[in-house]
Amino acid sequence: MKMKKVNGLNCILLVDDDEISNYLNRLVIEKSGVDVHVEVALNGFAALEYLNSSGQSDARPEPDLIFLDINMPRMNGWEFLNEYQKLKNKKKSDTSIAMLSSSIDIDDMDTALKKYELPLYIDKPLTTSKLEEVFGKCFPVRDN
């Protein structure tokens, strides 16, 4: 399969405690044919650890897109977002975060979109068409 490149997207970080979800999401990303590095963190705390140590080597690239679950042990999605806002990372502004959750609770959607001003709230499961929507919104094709 011919791999294509999304402008500005080199690494995706999947933050989810459910390994089946991570497995499926990775498959969907591969199936979409986009050439991108995929990293997995099993909770918010692991995601923060990854972010703090990323960017120093090619093996741990800084993520351009984070898919974030809500319910996770140790540090859930909301707690992660609180900590993330405190991070001093010059690349932070280039990173997009999309909520990816099984919750269809209106309060969760409101919290993500209004309180944390995330660009997207995606209802699981991730599909190639939902993925295209994320790419379109977070990495628009710019005319040179």
Next chain:
Amino acid sequence: MNEKPYNVDFRLSAEAMPKAFVLTDQNGSITFTNGQAEKLFLCKRNELIGKNIQTFISEKYHLIFSSFFSHIFNDKDVIPNTHTQRLFISKCNGKEVPVKIELNPLRSRKNSMVLIKIIETDEEWKANHPLHWIVESAPNSFILVDYSGQIVMVNKQTERLFGYTRGELIGKHMDILIPERLRAYHKKASREFYTNAQVRQMGVGRDLFGVKKDKTEVPVEIGLNPVKNNGAYYVLASIIDITERKKIEDELRLYTSRLENKNSELEQFTYIASHDLREPLNSIISLIELFIENKSQELGTDALHQLAYINDSVSRMRNLVTGLSDYARLGKNAEIERVDFNKVVEEVISDLKKIVADSKAKITVEELAVIPAMQIEIRLLFQNLISNALKYKSPNRDPEIKISAQKVKGGWQFAVSDNGIGIPYDQKDKIFILFQRLHGRNEYGGIGLGLAHCKKIIDLHDGKIWVESELNRGSIFYFFIPINN
């Protein structure tokens, strides 16, 4: 002079009479008197017996009295208890007071006598005055207290409430009715009351108690009224026993907290349904799809069929879970605003225009209302009712749907009628229950959510929804939305 030897029974009954009376001979000479008469005239029996009754009538009424007396005596047709005269008597201390006198001639073969009843009109006025018996029969306890805190007057309810008799209370300090631990507070509060006397509720926001004769405490509510009479200040306390109310309040508090617990349990359940249960279902669906995609070449027809069934079942389960949480979330964060029902229905029909066109449906909308309601929920309500009318159409004719509204007592009643397949009479109430379906899944799709949603939406508006239907002829769904002023 001594009384005539009346027998013992007569004497005892005479003493038990609540009214003052005397007996005289036909000349007016007193031959008998009861204790009440002694009290009234303020002199002893032996000072009365033998004297002429005229002696005790104020001088200016002598003439009136004697003509009254002789008239009554000479008239053979006189009816007992009907001859009364208002006049003044002169008491033994010289004081003159207004009375009502009632004369009853008693005739026997041996002699004739007159029974004279004397009623102090002040007493009579008090006993018959509406205010007096209003106070006496009031459900509140009334206590009149003077400036020093002494009890001046109490009513019947006070005796009942505190278990004391009137005699035990009048003249006592009112502290006798206040639990010891509250006396200091009461003293301070009453000083403040006298410096700024006005009608008020006592101890607003705090629990007040009275103490009964048997030392038990009773929760009370007290209203205070300053009263001025003949230059003296009094306070009239009106006291209500709130034992029952307290009990009910306690019970209510308990029920409320139980309900709150149940409610938060339900909310948790809803969240679990909308998140935790959906996640594994989503994974199963995705994995089955992947499996079929990758392995379809290697699988036999039977295996593929079975996988398709698994997929259907899991998908249905996901829809049920989603439906359940949709149902639970309905009305959450909803706000009441002015809703133009005409506009809502117009938008809903516009959303459904493809189905409307495909089914060749004719929809008539009459003038609807603009009333306070939950906008999004009302929209969902019409969406469900109109979609149902389109979905359950008769195979023999094009759907005709009519939407109307009418002002009724206390609110608005709306109707959505169709000419569809109708609902069997015995199923009429079942249709509003969550996940209840009247048809097989292969006949009509859906999970049995729409009308349950409608019912909940109307419940959220404190309204009512019902259906009238005739099988194979059509249904009319009615709902009522109350308007609170």
